[in-house]
Amino acid sequence: MKKKILAGALVALFFMPLNVFAAKGDQGVDWAIYQGEQGRFGYAHD
Secondary structure, three states: OHHHHHHHHHHHHHHOOOOOOOOOOOOOOEOOHHHOOOOEOOOOOO
């Protein structure tokens, strides 16, 4: 019985929404791979 409850709890964790977003207006270095090894610091709207 305990195994069924534990298994159900683990399955429920996979169905819970987990949204991770940056803060609104969050800015910083663009470390995208196409920006080069050094990244790109600074934007026109900074």
